Amino acid sequence: xxxxxxxxxxxxxxxxxxxxxxxxxxxxxxxxxxxxxxxxxxxxxxxxxxxxxxxxxxxxxxxxxxxxxxxxxxxxxxxxxxxxxxxxxxxxxxxxxxxxxxxxx
DNA sequence: CACCGATGTCCAA
DNA sequence: TTGGACATCGGTG
Numbered sequence: 001x002x003x004x005x006x007x008x009x010x011x012x013x014x015x016x017x018x019x020x021x022x023x024x025x026x027x028x029x030x031x032x033x034x035x036x037x038x039x040x041x042x043x044x045x046x047x048x049x050x051x052x053x054x055x056x057x058x059x060x061x062x063x064x065x066x067x068x069x070x071x072x073x074x075x076x077x078x079x080x081x082x083x084x085x086x087x088x089x090x091x092x093x094x095x096x097x098x099x100x101x102x103x104x105x
Numbered sequence: 106c107a108c109c110g111a112t113g114t115c116c117a118a
Numbered sequence: 119t120t121g122g123a124c125a126t127c128g129g130t131g
Contacts, residue, residue, distance in 0.1 A: 005128065024112055028127090035127035040111040042128080059112065066111025075111095108131085115124080 002045075005033075009042035012104070016056045019087040020102035021095065023060040030104040036060075044069050055082040056102075062095040 002010065008031045016022050024036040033039065043054040044066070055078075059065040067079040080090045089096040 003129085028112090033127065035125090036112045037110060038112095038127040038129085041109095044111050045129085046111095054111085057111080061113085064111090069111070071111060106131105108129105110127105110129085113125090116122090118119105118121085 005038070006042040006045065009039050010046075010048070010052045013043065013052045013054060013057060015104065016053055016102050018053075019100070021056045021058050021083060021088055021100055022102045022104070023058055024065065025060040026101070026104060027057060040066065055079045056086075058095060062098060064090070064093060 009027060012027050012030050013022070024039045027039045028034065028036045031039070039057075043052070043057055046052055046054045055067060057065070064076045064079050065071070067075040070076065076093070080093070083090060088100045095101075
């Protein structure tokens with residue numbers, strides 16, 4: 001069962017609209033956590049994959065970061081594909097349009 | 106209680 | 119500009 005912190009992270013992640021991406025830092029800042037890693041940890045566990053669009057969360061530098069507990073390989077490729085399907089284009093493993101970054105209310 | 110983890114930022118070369 | 123090391127928060131062993 002997810003902890004209070006995880007529920008917070010999942011709630012924030014769910015807030016990300018389709019076709020838009022957020023960063024671990026933004027999520028952490030939004031929930032009031034100074035540790036971006038804790039956010040990634042919570043997403044990594046991701047008990048509800050379709051419910052929590054963890055693929056919409058990338059690193060602050062525009063990299064994909066990780067996916068399904070992997071920081072490279074087909075997992076990242078799938079993440080890029082999912083984002084591309086939503087209109088978010090990636091170039092060479094990097095976000096092509098930083099304006100696609102979602103800004104929390 | 107101690108170590109690891111889907112990061113970020115700073116310092117040095 | 120690129121690479122390496124440290125800092126920070128939470129989870130799990």
